[in-house]
Amino acid sequence: MRTSQQKKQMPYPQDDGPVGLIYGLADSSLILAQRLSELTGHGPSLEVDMGLTNIALDLFGQVRLYYQYAAELLADGRTEDDLAFLRTEREFRSVLLAEQPNTDFAYTLTRQFLYDHFHFLMLKELQRSKDNTLAGIATKGIKEVAYHKVYTSDWIERLGDGTEESHRRVQKAVLDLWPYTQELFYKTEADKKMIEQGIGVDFERLKAPYYKAVTTVLKQARLKVPEVAYFQKGGKEGVHTEHMGHLLATMQYMQRTYPGMEW
Amino acid sequence: MSEQEQMRERSLEEEFTKRIAQDEKIEPKDWMPQRYRQMNIRQISQHAHSEIVGMLPEGNWITRAPSLLRKVTLLAKVQDEAGHGLYLYSAAETLGISRDEMYEQMLCGKAKYSSIFNYPTLTWADIGAIGWLVDGAAIVNQVSLTHTSYGPYARAMVRICKEESFHQRQGYQIMYKMANGTPEQKAMAQDALNRWWWPSLMMFGPRDAESTHTDQSMAWKIKIKSNDTLRQMFVDQAVPQADILGLRIPDPHLRYNPETAHYEFGAIDWEEFWQVVKGHGICNKQRLADKNKAWKEGEWVRKAAVAYAEKQAKKRVRKAG
Amino acid sequence: MSQEEQSLKNEWPLWEVFVRSKNGLEHRHFGSLHAVDAEMALQHARDVYTRRMEGVSIWVVESKQITASDPAQQTAYFEPAQDKIYRHPTFYELPEGVKNM
Numbered sequence: 214m215r216t217s218q219q220k221k222q223m224p225y226p227q228d229d230g231p232v233g234l235i236y237g238l239a240d241s242s243l244i245l246a247q248r249l250s251e252l253t254g255h256g257p258s259l260e261v262d263m264g265l266t267n268i269a270l271d272l273f274g275q276v277r278l279y280y281q282y283a284a285e286l287l288a289d290g291r292t293e294d295d296l297a298f299l300r301t302e303r304e305f306r307s308v309l310l311a312e313q314p315n316t317d318f319a320y321t322l323t324r325q326f327l328y329d330h331f332h333f334l335m336l337k338e339l340q341r342s343k344d345n346t347l348a349g350i351a352t353k354g355i356k357e358v359a360y361h362k363v364y365t366s367d368w369i370e371r372l373g374d375g376t377e378e379s380h381r382r383v384q385k386a387v388l389d390l391w392p393y394t395q396e397l398f399y400k401t402e403a404d405k406k407m408i409e410q411g412i413g414v415d416f417e418r419l420k421a422p423y424y425k426a427v428t429t430v431l432k433q434a435r436l437k438v439p440e441v442a443y444f445q446k447g448g449k450e451g452v453h454t455e456h457m458g459h460l461l462a463t464m465q466y467m468q469r470t471y472p473g474m475e476w
Numbered sequence: 477m478s479e480q481e482q483m484r485e486r487s488l489e490e491e492f493t494k495r496i497a498q499d500e501k502i503e504p505k506d507w508m509p510q511r512y513r514q515m516n517i518r519q520i521s522q523h524a525h526s527e528i529v530g531m532l533p534e535g536n537w538i539t540r541a542p543s544l545l546r547k548v549t550l551l552a553k554v555q556d557e558a559g560h561g562l563y564l565y566s567a568a569e570t571l572g573i574s575r576d577e578m579y580e581q582m583l584c585g586k587a588k589y590s591s592i593f594n595y596p597t598l599t600w601a602d603i604g605a606i607g608w609l610v611d612g613a614a615i616v617n618q619v620s621l622t623h624t625s626y627g628p629y630a631r632a633m634v635r636i637c638k639e640e641s642f643h644q645r646q647g648y649q650i651m652y653k654m655a656n657g658t659p660e661q662k663a664m665a666q667d668a669l670n671r672w673w674w675p676s677l678m679m680f681g682p683r684d685a686e687s688t689h690t691d692q693s694m695a696w697k698i699k700i701k702s703n704d705t706l707r708q709m710f711v712d713q714a715v716p717q718a719d720i721l722g723l724r725i726p727d728p729h730l731r732y733n734p735e736t737a738h739y740e741f742g743a744i745d746w747e748e749f750w751q752v753v754k755g756h757g758i759c760n761k762q763r764l765a766d767k768n769k770a771w772k773e774g775e776w777v778r779k780a781a782v783a784y785a786e787k788q789a790k791k792r793v794r795k796a797g
Numbered sequence: 798m799s800q801e802e803q804s805l806k807n808e809w810p811l812w813e814v815f816v817r818s819k820n821g822l823e824h825r826h827f828g829s830l831h832a833v834d835a836e837m838a839l840q841h842a843r844d845v846y847t848r849r850m851e852g853v854s855i856w857v858v859e860s861k862q863i864t865a866s867d868p869a870q871q872t873a874y875f876e877p878a879q880d881k882i883y884r885h886p887t888f889y890e891l892p893e894g895v896k897n898m
Contacts, residue, residue: 250538250547253554254531255766257774258809259562260830260841266555267844273548280544294543318777364840371833374787375780382776467542467600474658476542476600476650506868559845566829569811575831576808635828639849779807785833 231344232283233306233403234413236296237449238339238347239279240307243297244457245328246272247464248315257318264364268325271357278350298468302458303451306401310393312448312457316386319372319379323386326365330426331397333358334419343411366430373434380435387431388439395444397423496697501627504570512696515689516626517571519698521578524564525589527557528582529763533597534606542600549646550603556643560636567628583768585755592679594757601654601661601668607647609669609676609714615640616710617680625697648717655721662722669718670726676714677741678749680707711739811860812838814845816852824856832857 228236249269256262280293291299310328315321336358339351372383398416400408407413428438447453467476477485488507495502502508531554538554541547565575581587592610597603615637622633654665681687681703693699701709715732718725729742751757809831815824827846832838838857846852866874882888891898 247539250551253538253551254528254535254558255770257770257777258831259528259558259565260832260845261774261777262558263555263562264840264844266551266558267848270548270551270555273544273551277544277548297544298542317773360843367836367840371781371784371837372777375782375784376776378776379780379783463539466540471542471660474542474661476546476653476657503868505865555848559848562830562845563828566811569829574808632828775807778809781809781833781837782807785837788834 229401229403229406230286231403231407231412232286233401234407235279235283235286235347236304236306237401237404238335238414239276239283240305241311241328241448242272242279242332243276244305244307244311244460245325246270246276247460248311248313249321249325252315252321265321265325268361268364271354271361275350275354275357278353282346282350294468298465302453302461305451305453305457305461306449307453307457308393308396308399309445309448309454310390310396312454312460313390313393314456317382319382319386320390322365322368322372323383323390325361326369326430327390327394327427328397329358329362329365330430331394331419331423333362334423334426335414335416338414338419342413347412369430369436370434373431373436383434384436387436391439392441392443392445394423394427396446396448399446399449401449496625496695499697500625501630502625503627511692512698513571515693515696515698516629517568517573517578519693520564520568520571520626520629520632521573521581522588522590524561524568524578525582525587526593527561527564529589529593529767530610531557531561532763532766533593533595533759534603536597537600537603540600541603546650549642553607553643553646556639559639560632563632563635564629567626567632570628579771583764583771585764588753590679591749591752591757592675594752594759594763595671595675596759598671599664599668601651601664602672604647604650604654604665605668605672607643607645608651608717609647609672610679611640611643611647612714612717613676613679613710615644616706616713620700620706623697623700629698648721651721651723655723665721666723669723673726674744674748675752677707677711677744678752680704680710682746682749708738711741715739809833812842812857813860813863814838814842815856815858816842816846817854818852820853824854827851829860 246269249265249272253262253266253269256265276297277293280296283296284291284293308328310324313320313324333355336351336355340348340355342348342351369383372379374380398420400416404413404416408415431438448457489509492502492508492512502512534550534554534557538547538551541550565578568578569575578587582589597606618633618637618640622630622637624630624633651665651668654661656662684690684702684704687703690699690702694702715725715730727742729740731740732738733740752760755761810833811829812832813829814827816827817824827842830838830841830845832841835857838859839855842855842857847855878884
């Protein structure tokens, strides 16, 4: 009874099948890549600009594979682009971490670092999915993410153990973004169902190795590992921070302004 | 300079001129006239700045690209431009100037970059027009520069031309899709062509008769073809491409001359050209402000990396000791 | 120290990048880039110079570590080899009919 009531209140019911699972896996990468792509041409050096753009390109590439597959499963004429550009804020299942703004290079880097380590562990598990398409996407993606993880971890170390200013900035970014980390392991109804069928990833099991991996890097970087009593969540149920609407307004501008046109 | 030194200098310069005449490449450690060095630094760094500032007008649309495929191709293209700037700065660095020094000349407005990037990108069609026309014009120039006399510059040009081959197609495809889309899309494509056509012709610089550096630069084969020659090559290529799109080039004087086998075109608004070159284009201030902001905000990052490397190096020494 | 000098002092050192395009081939000079240490130089080389499947292996070396021959010595260094044509197989005429040599 409670479930049905909840469903009535929810204007955007969660798809609790494989498509819901795919949104949960792919949306965060889309939003993160969108954030990274804001910075193209604005990086601290040409080489770093290119490095971050490579990460964005990898993520967009993975997202396209996921969405193409979701569109295939939906089989209602929607395309990868409809999924990216025509879903509303409440329908996006990305984690809150992904949409956090590029406050400074420390935030951008820390946000990416905190996601990369999760992303790597997640893809490692997803490779074993009973769904061959998803397993295939994971096998391709994990090679890319293995590099992202090293790249951002190295930078965390450089900033943490660099100058007084860089240490202060990256420590603040870690403190501010840490409360968004626990949501990475949150399981939606779709996740739970798909885990039962051997298709989804049991994020809960990634928690211990995740915190071990990131704290090792933070310690190496002489950074304090935050102790937080309260964590944030909501993104995976479509309840986002206020940043999200603006990000989507920009990203979806063309499709919303010129409905139904092809480019 | 003593008389003896002057004589030696003259004989070195004669030999240098002979080498250039024989199409020999000049390499970084070779003797070269101070002016040749300066002219190369000037031209290569301006070229590099153009790549870097050129990222901004297109970067303006990465976050709003209309499809995921368009987004990744645009992102990859703008990233290439960072790479091309990097290759060019590296080529100039072999002449004894550091990248940061060149970069700061650009940031303070002392060094020039291509004026085309001081025009705004207003609609998605502008991304198509830039790829097709601006990259098209750049490629005409760059292909000719693969034969430039300074080795590192020529090699950078070869690499850049190879990578750029997809840039123009990317833009043309956007235009093609829009020109064959809804009436609204076609109108946007035509509007973009109207706004980008003349600035693209201006990209080749002033008329040969008014170009101050051309003579020496061509004698030393720093520049291979004159501004007017390159401009004509570009027009000859672009007109049939516009026909295929079904778009009209905004020049009532444009006509094909079967005798010369070239397209004749109307007068360029040189007043507008000089206004933008002198820093009064619609986006000059914004572009430089954006680059300055990024550079300033990145300073602590660059410093941190240096400090970190120094600490690590010290640690290694301590361990070894 | 002026502001300009200060900022130039923070410039990341220049590195030279060599890339092996596939196994069986030698590393070839590809270009340069800036990085603070070898690890960063490798990452930057990967991000800048191998975006189009150009390589399977990268070497980086700080530019200042390279010693180059002096072009002023070019004749002394390289011209003496010009008249040693007996080092090339075409110098030796063979009687007609000799194969596999």
